[in-house]
Amino acid sequence: MAFDYDLFVIGGGSGGVRAARVAAAEGAKVAIAESSRMGGTCVIRGCVPKKLMVFASSYHESFEDARSYGWDVEDGAFDWNAFSGHLNIELDRLEGVYRSLLDGSNVEIFDSRARLADAHTVELADGTQKTAKHILVATGGRPVRPDMPNAHLGIVSDDIFHLPELPKRLLIIGGGYIACEFACIMNGLGVEVTQFYRGAQILRGFDDEARGLVAEMMREKGINLHLGTNIVDMAEASADHTIPNTSTGTDAAMGAPVAEHAAQATSGSGGPVWVKATNGTEAVYDAVLFATGRNPNTADMGLEEIGVEVGRRGEIVVDEYSQTAVPSIYAIGDVTNRVQLTPVAIREGMAFVETVFKGNPTPIDHDLIPSAIFTQPELGTIGLTEEEAREQEPVEIYCTSFRPMQSAFAGRTDRVLMKLVVAKESRKVLGCHIVAPGAGEMIQLAGIAVKMGATKEDFDRTVAVHPTMSEELVTMKTPMRVA
Numbered sequence: 001m002a003f004d005y006d007l008f009v010i011g012g013g014s015g016g017v018r019a020a021r022v023a024a025a026e027g028a029k030v031a032i033a034e035s036s037r038m039g040g041t042c043v044i045r046g047c048v049p050k051k052l053m054v055f056a057s058s059y060h061e062s063f064e065d066a067r068s069y070g071w072d073v074e075d076g077a078f079d080w081n082a083f084s085g086h087l088n089i090e091l092d093r094l095e096g097v098y099r100s101l102l103d104g105s106n107v108e109i110f111d112s113r114a115r116l117a118d119a120h121t122v123e124l125a126d127g128t129q130k131t132a133k134h135i136l137v138a139t140g141g142r143p144v145r146p147d148m149p150n151a152h153l154g155i156v157s158d159d160i161f162h163l164p165e166l167p168k169r170l171l172i173i174g175g176g177y178i179a180c181e182f183a184c185i186m187n188g189l190g191v192e193v194t195q196f197y198r199g200a201q202i203l204r205g206f207d208d209e210a211r212g213l214v215a216e217m218m219r220e221k222g223i224n225l226h227l228g229t230n231i232v233d234m235a236e237a238s239a240d241h242t243i244p245n246t247s248t249g250t251d252a253a254m255g256a257p258v259a260e261h262a263a264q265a266t267s268g269s270g271g272p273v274w275v276k277a278t279n280g281t282e283a284v285y286d287a288v289l290f291a292t293g294r295n296p297n298t299a300d301m302g303l304e305e306i307g308v309e310v311g312r313r314g315e316i317v318v319d320e321y322s323q324t325a326v327p328s329i330y331a332i333g334d335v336t337n338r339v340q341l342t343p344v345a346i347r348e349g350m351a352f353v354e355t356v357f358k359g360n361p362t363p364i365d366h367d368l369i370p371s372a373i374f375t376q377p378e379l380g381t382i383g384l385t386e387e388e389a390r391e392q393e394p395v396e397i398y399c400t401s402f403r404p405m406q407s408a409f410a411g412r413t414d415r416v417l418m419k420l421v422v423a424k425e426s427r428k429v430l431g432c433h434i435v436a437p438g439a440g441e442m443i444q445l446a447g448i449a450v451k452m453g454a455t456k457e458d459f460d461r462t463v464a465v466h467p468t469m470s471e472e473l474v475t476m477k478t479p480m481r482v483a
């Protein structure tokens, strides 16, 4: 049977675009459909604009510190409109780059939603059908709000980049990557940030000592972090809003007292929001950000109808080659809910092309993935946490926490952490955890050594680069704990 294409990719994010281009470079006839902007979450409403906001938010401290270094600088005001205007120009440019890369690779672009009609057929929004020998679903994910009344009053991470102005007081719900990153960004931009996390400590799943230090530093920099706390009720705040008699009262550290709210509306969600927390306190915020996880984009895709297995959270179930239960259909990236990271989606896309178009079956390696949380300070991590490693085998923990030179000179009490989790018997470094400015850059390089299976002695054989923070990774002589 003759198909219109060798490959039809649904979703123009990092994974889909990479797979389309690389398959086309192998001589395949390729098409790609994207319902929103080319570039997907990472480029348009995720990693890229987020990182630019991290940079924007870091200047506040830099101005302060510069004075300690002899510079005669005044704190200026942050102009959100100036920044977001520039940001939008940059995102337009990047989207253009993605489109021209696809054009240059002879990938046909359909600016349309697409769904599956059968194992080899894709249907576009206007009803047109296209056939392909292989179909790759790379539709990503989207932020989810908790299932509670009035949740629509809250915003999600997608909305942050389109706020008409910055809220004065922001409540963030969640303790994961997005919640913590935006808490730091907004705090740095001068927003009064309150964060509720339902668990005992933010960043569940990361090394306890590392996340503990991040939480401590976030609080020290002014974020009102409330652990063991969640939102129970929310409503549009209005002048008639009264605090019920049963209330324990308004917590001034958690937003504005209810009486003050009416005159202070600046919300990106349309107006101030009244919130009741699990601890009984009530307060009004200009905006509430739900950073409560992301779900795969699989609704109304025609997947189950044609036999593609979909999991409990709506994820497409795939094997190690990213192949679904329908042999001609593959899926990569966040829509498979394996590891929700851009570089992983790209790897999965490359492995798919290797397997399907280069005749070289390539399973995905999801082991030892380095990653960074762009909090301030950043957390860079690879491998096992101390808690996971202790469960597995006897370990030695090498760890140091100190005030780094640059901020100490400026009179800050900021601390950083360098930590290695080492297998007692094999001497392999099982995990490396760094909390420090630039930890994302550091863990990329330390990650190579850990991925290669380096031992503690390999780290020790490496001469320190002095004076740096990361030199501690090769100079820690005595284990802090043996477990």
Ligand code: NDP
Pocket (backbone or CB within 6 Å): 146, 147, 173, 174, 175, 176, 177, 178, 179, 181, 197, 198, 199, 203, 204, 230, 291, 292, 293, 294, 339, 340, 341, 371, 372, 373, 374
């Ligand atoms: P995460 O899964 O990291 O965090 C979700 C948070 O929301 C958790 O703290 C969770 O609590 C909490 N939560 C979930 N449901 C509720 C609820 N009903 N009420 C209150 N709290 C709730 O998701 P994110 O949205 O932060 O990020 C999604 C993914 O995107 C990440 O997993 C990451 O892979 C990726 N990402 C990566 C970045 C990077 O590499 N720097 C940056 C941003 C995102 P609990 O812990 O108790 O479940």
